[in-house]
Amino acid sequence: MTPALPDEEPRVDQQSDPYSPDPAPRELPARAPAFHQRRLRALPVIVGLNALVFLAWQVAAQGSELWSALAVNFMVSTNRLQHGLWWTLLTAAFSHQELWHFLLNMIVLWSFGSVLERLLGSRLFVVFYLVSAIFSSASHCLVSSFLLGDDRIAALGASGAVSAVLIAFALAFPRHKILLFGIVPIPALIGAALFVAIDLWGLFAQTRGAALPIGHGAHLGGAACGAVLWALLLRGRLRPAASRPREVTLSVDEVAAFDRIRAKLNAEGPQSLTPKERAFLQQLRDRALADDR
Numbered sequence: 452m453t454p455a456l457p458d459e460e461p462r463v464d465q466q467s468d469p470y471s472p473d474p475a476p477r478e479l480p481a482r483a484p485a486f487h488q489r490r491l492r493a494l495p496v497i498v499g500l501n502a503l504v505f506l507a508w509q510v511a512a513q514g515s516e517l518w519s520a521l522a523v524n525f526m527v528s529t530n531r532l533q534h535g536l537w538w539t540l541l542t543a544a545f546s547h548q549e550l551w552h553f554l555l556n557m558i559v560l561w562s563f564g565s566v567l568e569r570l571l572g573s574r575l576f577v578v579f580y581l582v583s584a585i586f587s588s589a590s591h592c593l594v595s596s597f598l599l600g601d602d603r604i605a606a607l608g609a610s611g612a613v614s615a616v617l618i619a620f621a622l623a624f625p626r627h628k629i630l631l632f633g634i635v636p637i638p639a640l641i642g643a644a645l646f647v648a649i650d651l652w653g654l655f656a657q658t659r660g661a662a663l664p665i666g667h668g669a670h671l672g673g674a675a676c677g678a679v680l681w682a683l684l685l686r687g688r689l690r691p692a693a694s695r696p697r698e699v700t701l702s703v704d705e706v707a708a709f710d711r712i713r714a715k716l717n718a719e720g721p722q723s724l725t726p727k728e729r730a731f732l733q734q735l736r737d738r739a740l741a742d743d744r
Contacts, residue, residue: 612673
């Protein structure tokens with residue numbers, strides 16, 4: 452499931468994004484970094500670390516010292532935690548052995564995570580991601596021990612943390628269209644609900660003895676963590692700011708142009724704006740900031 456930039460902007464970013472107008476046609480964005488212009492700093496590092504560990508798995512020959520070191524330190528299980536390998540709660544979330552697993556997780560992470568990092572900022576996004584990774588690993592261990600009855604079931608992969616990113620995105624932009632399997636457009640919230648439903652079914656099947664090689668417990672733990680972190684970190688950022696909105700006097704022609712661009716934004720998203728339309732909105736924003744000074 453791969454999104455474009457959201458066609459339904461969060462209301463707080465209407466005060467920080469020069470390309471996204473406020474509901475009232477005479478109100479313009481507040482002074483803040485433009486949402487779509489924020490540079491991604493954390494996400495490339497996270498993807499790069501995942502790539503390095505994946506390459507290490509490919510270089511290591513099975514049974515070699517490197518393979519053993521990776522298996523001990525980059526896979527998580529209750530048994531490992533009982534032996535004091537607590538760091539595996541985090542390191543396992545940066546570990547992939549199969550190419551398809553690595554590529555799928557990184558594509559989904561980049562698609563949805565790029566939006567969240569620009570919303571949260573790089574530092575807070577790192578906190579979001581690391582907490583989600585640890586929580587999803589812990590969830591896998593709890594499910595393995597108490598529902599599946601096997602402390603030795605090991606897991607690896609970023610899927611749990613990616614689940615948190617996906618759920619948080621869906622809660623932030625519930626009506627935004629995403630592509631299911633890269634083909635079928637559905638609202639983000641429905642896609643996330645389907646994802647959770649599949650994992651619930653998979654976990655139930657595992658409790659009945661099905662040997663499915665999927666960490667449904669980690670996925671569900673990550674999804675739950677993403678919902679909680681959305682409520683704690685994101686929901687407040689999607690509300691209107693308490694400060695007085697900047698206002699600027701518009702001519703009749705400017706109001707008409709502004710309303711037309713707003714309708715286009717709501718229907719097609721910010722990526723549909725032409726350079727001329729972007730320049731027009733930036734000019735209005737500059738005028739509002741100048742009036743405020």
